[in-house]
Amino acid sequence: MIKFYYSGAPNPMKVALMLEETGLQYEPVPVDTRKGDQHRPEFLAINPNGKVPAIVDGDATVFDSNAILLYLAEKTGKFLPPKGDKNRGELLSWLMFVASGVGPFSGQSVHFRSYAPEKIHYAINRYMYEAQRHYAILNERLGKHKYVVADTYGIVDIAVWGWARLIPAALGEDHWPKFPNLKRLVDEISARPAAQRANAMKEKHKFKTEFDDEARRAMFKHMEVKVA
Numbered sequence: 427m428i429k430f431y432y433s434g435a436p437n438p439m440k441v442a443l444m445l446e447e448t449g450l451q452y453e454p455v456p457v458d459t460r461k462g463d464q465h466r467p468e469f470l471a472i473n474p475n476g477k478v479p480a481i482v483d484g485d486a487t488v489f490d491s492n493a494i495l496l497y498l499a500e501k502t503g504k505f506l507p508p509k510g511d512k513n514r515g516e517l518l519s520w521l522m523f524v525a526s527g528v529g530p531f532s533g534q535s536v537h538f539r540s541y542a543p544e545k546i547h548y549a550i551n552r553y554m555y556e557a558q559r560h561y562a563i564l565n566e567r568l569g570k571h572k573y574v575v576a577d578t579y580g581i582v583d584i585a586v587w588g589w590a591r592l593i594p595a596a597l598g599e600d601h602w603p604k605f606p607n608l609k610r611l612v613d614e615i616s617a618r619p620a621a622q623r624a625n626a627m628k629e630k631h632k633f634k635t636e637f638d639d640e641a642r643r644a645m646f647k648h649m650e651v652k653v654a
């Protein structure tokens with residue numbers, strides 16, 4: 427049985443969707459990042475980076491959401507093109523595009539728009555610009571293709587869903603009309619039974635919702651350390 431260390435945040439929710447899509451047996455283990463569970467030694471032994479998601483599958487420990495998606499796709503042979511298929515290379519490009527672009531820029535956009543103690547216009551503008559630029563690339567791609575890779579639902583769409591459904595938080599409530607093709611994909615995935623089960627699973631665990639001093643200390647350690 428796979429142990430799935432998670433919270434309701436975008437990166438873990440991609441993996442929740444994938445686990446539900448594959449039908450693999452798994453045990454969800456909540457990691458409450460607002461209480462600092464991610465820094466506990468027993469969790470750091472699983473993910474030295476101290477972030478969710480991570481999985482333990484028998485002898486295999488895998489952390490980082492996109493690595494987990496690839497691992498589970500290879501394990502099951504589902505949601506990725508077969509080995510040797512020309513679309514396999516395309517899949518890697520788009521998966522890394524989400525991992526290194528969509529995710530980090532959206533995350534920083536949310537941070538500087540909603541959580542940073544000061545409103546720094548330069549940072550907000552940079553991260554919103556970059557997040558929007560990445561979503562516009564996906565939107566254009568999805569104007570020509572039903573799904574991001576090989577016109578078939580797969581792990582890149584699952585990875586995109588994790589972040590893109592939060593476009594209102596990353597960019598603002600009024601931004602969806604700029605990305606109609608991406609919205610079409612997000613809505614389609616959100617309506618899938620697997621996505622509904624993934625969302626329902628998260629609701630079963632009581633994660634802390636307040637963003638108080640304890641949460642700030644757990645998630646924004648840089649506020650207590652001067653390195654610059």
Ligand SMILES: N[C@@H](CCC(=O)N[C@@H](CS)C(=O)NCC(=O)O)C(=O)O
Nearest residue numbers: 435436437459477478479490491645
């Ligand atoms: N590259 C990692 C990023 C993981 C990540 O940033 N996870 C966030 C939730 S989306 C987290 O654990 N935050 C808690 C913290 O930063 O302390 C991945 O894709 O899994």
